[in-house]
Amino acid sequence: RPASVGGANRNGSAVDPETGLLYIPSENAFSVMHYYTPDPADGGNLNLTQGGFDTAPLMPQGLPLFKPPYSRMTAIDLNTGDHAWMQPNGDGDRYRRHPMLRGLNLPPLGGEGRGGPVLTKTLLISSVPTGGSDGGPGLVAWDKETGEIRGAVNLPTGPIGTPMTYSVDGRQYIAVTNGCGPRLVAFVLPE
16 A cells, blocks of 8 residues: 555665565555646646645544554565565554553554665664654664564664665774754664
């Protein structure tokens, strides 16, 4: 269910040529499109054209219309077409705090965005608006083979775009542009 801002086609993906795994962030959302018939006096020659949209309508209590995960990271084996793994992208705390769900023991719900991934030899890293340890913006690292979360680090402000990786003197760095400036924040991976 891609919304007007895209499903799995907007934030990019990563592929591992050694294993044939493709990693795709996606969002489970929808948009309601509005159409109208343009006035021929205004130069319109179409029967219908788009006049706007509403994104992700909610149910009356403010909860999403369909079940989670609301965003996820999926690893697809390009050799077989099978899903190697899929993990919700975040715990979904904004939904967990809802009065109707607060007391439930829910699994991770996703909904923390769908930042584009960058791949290292062992990790898949993505930036998310609420993936930090304090519930704020962060970088999340998954084991690229299993999808198990290996760690997360906090970002000072919301991420802009996909992280990048580079090496200096044999040390690998992960960097991402952040809002509020913007500025580039870089982390060194452990040896």
